[in-house]
Amino acid sequence: MASQPEKDQKTEQPTAKKLADSTREGDxxxxxxxxxxxxxxxxxxxxxxxxxWFVQSAGDLVRxxxxxxxxxxxxxxxxxxxxxxxxxxxxxxxxxxxxALGAAITGPALLGSFGWRGKALAFKGSRMNPxxxxxxxxxxxxxxxxxxxxAKVLLLGTIGYWLVARSLPAIMTMxxxxxxxxxxxxGQAIGHAMLMLAGGLVVIALIDVxxxxxxxxxxxxxxxxxxxxxxxxxxxxxxxxxxxxxxxHEILSGSARKAVSEATVVLTNPTHxxxxxxxxxxxxxxxxxxxxxxxxxxxxxxELARGANVPLLEYPQLTRAxxxxxxxxxxxxxxxxxxxxxxxxxxxxxxxxVAEGTAPPVVDVPPSHHFDAEGRRRA
Numbered sequence: 311m312a313s314q315p316e317k318d319q320k321t322e323q324p325t326a327k328k329l330a331d332s333t334r335e336g337d338x339x340x341x342x343x344x345x346x347x348x349x350x351x352x353x354x355x356x357x358x359x360x361x362x363w364f365v366q367s368a369g370d371l372v373r374x375x376x377x378x379x380x381x382x383x384x385x386x387x388x389x390x391x392x393x394x395x396x397x398x399x400x401x402x403x404x405x406x407x408x409x410a411l412g413a414a415i416t417g418p419a420l421l422g423s424f425g426w427r428g429k430a431l432a433f434k435g436s437r438m439n440p441x442x443x444x445x446x447x448x449x450x451x452x453x454x455x456x457x458x459x460x461a462k463v464l465l466l467g468t469i470g471y472w473l474v475a476r477s478l479p480a481i482m483t484m485x486x487x488x489x490x491x492x493x494x495x496x497g498q499a500i501g502h503a504m505l506m507l508a509g510g511l512v513v514i515a516l517i518d519v520x521x522x523x524x525x526x527x528x529x530x531x532x533x534x535x536x537x538x539x540x541x542x543x544x545x546x547x548x549x550x551x552x553x554x555x556x557x558x559h560e561i562l563s564g565s566a567r568k569a570v571s572e573a574t575v576v577l578t579n580p581t582h583x584x585x586x587x588x589x590x591x592x593x594x595x596x597x598x599x600x601x602x603x604x605x606x607x608x609x610x611x612x613e614l615a616r617g618a619n620v621p622l623l624e625y626p627q628l629t630r631a632x633x634x635x636x637x638x639x640x641x642x643x644x645x646x647x648x649x650x651x652x653x654x655x656x657x658x659x660x661x662x663x664v665a666e667g668t669a670p671p672v673v674d675v676p677p678s679h680h681f682d683a684e685g686r687r688r689a
Contacts, residue, residue: 353409
């Protein structure tokens with residue numbers, strides 16, 4: 311049998327996008343053994359902690375139900391009696407329900423799979439494919455499930471046999487004790503037995519969770535070609551990005567392209583906005599905005615600046631302030647003179663500053679000129 315080409319072999323770990331997509335589709339890390347163990351632990355804990363409370367409430371309810379006095383006949387109030395007796399017996403049952411609900415939520419939460427996923431309920435024809443079902447039954451997944459079932463039977467059977475052998479003398483003497491004592495001993499024995507069995511299920515769950523993680527990770531493994539395709543979809547194909555740049559170049563007029571090449575500095579934010587400034591001492595009275603843009607136009611300004619060796623500096627707040635308060639061909643607002651002058655002083659000594667390893671200076675933009683990406687002034 312011919313082997314798969316290397317590019318199609320699933321040898322790479324799933325990417326974050328692949329994991330997120332599979333989660334939305336309902337393919338999440340799940341362990342039925344962990345859910346069962348948590349439910350058993352919750353039930354055993356309830357029996358140990360609240361079993362006596364429930365038995366006492368049930369006994370009181372039966373005793374009151376079988377007791378009839380003259381006052382009950384004279385002041386017959388079935389609704390009041392139902393509320394009083396019903397609330398007393400319902401409280402322990404509500405606590406059991408709350409524990410069960412907590413256990414059901416805790417299992418997926420521990421595995422990072424908690425949440426509602428509607429796509430998991432959608433119809434999929436592959437689920438009705440008999441061949442896929444046979445593959446699951448007789449494949450690695452089926453062998454794993456069979457191994458887990460045998461392990462559960464062996465482990466829980468051993469624990470059950472040990473519990474019965476250990477408790478047999480006490481069970482034989484229950485017939486000689488009074489009813490209440492026998493019920494108490496039986497409840498205690500059942501609670502301890504469930505705790506021991508739940509402990510066995512926890513052991514199985516601790517083995518099952520890594521197995522489920524390994525199987526899911528293997529199922530989601532990707533080939534190198536799939537990773538490349540995903541990167542193309544996420545970041546855009548190189549030819550598409552080149553076409554976008556070409557359109558951005560076309561958006562800028564010839565005079566704007568020439569102005570960018572003659573700019574003193576280009577400020578960025580870092581990719582959403584670009585502002586090209588020109589300041590010629592003795593010619594310009596103040597720094598002039600020669601070009602400004604956002605999105606593709608901003609990227610185009612940056613590329614033109616690189617091609618013309620115009621310094622590019624990242625000043626997000628200052629770039630947005632100039633973009634939203636000045637037009638191309640106009641001087642910058644007076645409130646920004648100090649901030650821009652600080653940047654220009656650094657640019658005019660750029661070669662020496664770079665040689666000395668000096669970082670670009672920090673500038674203060676007046677609060678009145680703080681803008682977000684949508685042009686809204688910030689408080």
